[in-house]
Amino acid sequence: MSLSQFTGLRNTLTFSFKNVLQLNLPSLNAGIQIRERHTKHWKPEFKKLRRLKIQKVKLPNFQEENDMSKLTPDEIRSRMKEQGVLPPRPWTERPILITATGAVFEPYVPPEGDGKLSSLSxxxxxxxxxxxxxxxxxxxxxxxxxxxxxxxxxxxxxxxxxxxxxxxxxxxxxxxxxxxxxxxxxxxxxxxxxxxxxxxxxxxxxxxxxxxxxxxxxxxxxxxxxxxxxxxxxxxxxxxxxxxxxxxxxxxxxxxxxxxxxxxxxxxxxxxxxxxxxxxxxxxxIPDWMPQREPGRKTYVQPIPEVEPVPAEDTAVAATPAGTTSAVA
Known part of the structure; x- marks a missing residue:
């Protein structure tokens, strides 16, 4: 191969590679240098459907031990974390015991005046x-x-x-x-x-x-x-x-x-x-016609009376000039 033929082949490959890059990397057309993912699909409209084409199915392991009593606490904990199971509660629910009802069903209505009327009246x-x-x-x-x-x-x-x-x-x-x-x-x-x-x-x-x-x-x-x-x-x-x-x-x-x-x-x-x-x-x-009971007397703490302070009177005697005495009434 001559030099002219090698140069032409190189120019052709460079031009075709440049066209491919411009189609897949739009940032080259804008003249902006951006790092992009090279694994991105060239047509991302149906990427969700393409992702669902392959689903991971966890196959059961028939070799593992299913008897929980034979597993260690660490193995039980790792298996529960793997399956997303919460640990059991440390307490048990208490049973409800109903020993009495909450009210009187069909209460008796006493006749008015009971205890005061004679059976002969x-x-x-x-x-x-x-x-x-x-x-x-x-x-x-x-x-x-x-x-x-x-x-x-x-x-x-x-x-x-x-x-x-x-x-x-x-x-x-x-x-x-x-x-x-x-x-x-x-x-x-x-x-x-x-x-x-x-x-x-x-x-x-x-x-x-x-x-x-x-x-x-x-x-x-x-x-x-x-x-x-x-x-x-x-x-x-x-x-x-x-x-x-x-x-x-x-x-x-x-x-x-x-x-x-x-x-x-x-x-x-x-x-x-x-x-x-x-x-x-x-x-x-307690029937409605029965008289009200006497209310109980309540006691309270007696408050201490507040004594207002009496203002102190001015008892100072006015000074008198020398040689004179003050008259006393």
Whole structure:
């Protein structure tokens, strides 16, 4: 090959290579020197589809150990990180135990004037007739209770309810909260103990003016048909003494000497589905027609009176000239 032929071949290759660079690198046409990727595709419109043409599939490794008990903690940790699994919680969820309901279902409505009207009067006879008309649901509920508790009877239960009533109030007066939990439900416990945290209570049961009796019985199920609760409303007409002292020993309510007649409708509840369930005080029904109780007397710290300072008087004696004396009135 001659020199002229070699020179022509070199010029042809240089020109063709320059054209290829100008097509793939537009910055050469603008005269700007920019470093660009040489792996960039010359037509980037469908680069997403081109990327999806090849997908990485992780094949299972049949040789690795699947029994987690045979792996070391480091191997378990690396495998969980690889699979994106969070570590287990260090605690377990606590089960929910429902031992009492949150309210009184179908509460008893006491007749107006109860405890004052005689059964021989017109009002007392009307109350007896209305009580008989409302006994149908109570009888069905009593049958439901007897299916779980064979010895239950509306004639003997008021005596049991009165014993629970007396023991609960004695435990409340003595602030024996461990014993109080056995006689009251979780609904009535904070209500009974909230206002007596810094007080001293003196309570005494004297006698029953009328025999306690069952006036209302209801049963209901919660969550499922087998989880049954029962509520029995008992009427108490008793004579009691109550005295409440504050933390300074001052009498704020009632008296230890003066007895009062108390008419109460107490709701007792039992978890029938629980084999070890007990009858406990659940709530007290206060009718609208019952007169308001006497409010308790509250004591306060007596503020110290502020004494305004008396301005001091000027007692200095004016100076007199020599040889003269001041006259005294």
């Amino acid at each position: 017109f009002g007392g006879a009307k109350q007896s007739v209305e009580l008989l008309s409302k006994k149908s649901k109570s009888m069905l509920a009593v049958r439901k209770i007897k299916s779980y508790e064979d010895n239950f009877s509306t004639k003997t239960f008021p005596e049991t309810a009165q014993e629970i009533y007396i023991k609960a109030h004695k435990a409340l007066a003595e602030k024996d909260y461990d014993a109080l939990h056995q006689y009251v439900t979780e609904l009535s416990f904070p209500i009974m103990t909230f206002d007596l945290r810094s007080c001293t209570v003196r309570w005494q049961f004297l006698k029953s003016l009328e025999a306690p009796r069952v006036v209302h019985v209801r049963c209901t199920d919660i969550i499922n048909k087998e989880n049954i609760f029962s509520q029995v409303t008992v009427r108490f007409h008793t004579q009691q003494t109550l005295a409440v002292y504050d933390r300074f020993g001052r009498l704020t309510y009632g008296s230890e000497v003066q007895a009062k007649d108390v008419l109460e409708y107490v709701v007792f509840e039992k978890h029938l589905a629980n084999l070890y369930g007990q009858w406990r005080i659940h709530e007290k029904i």
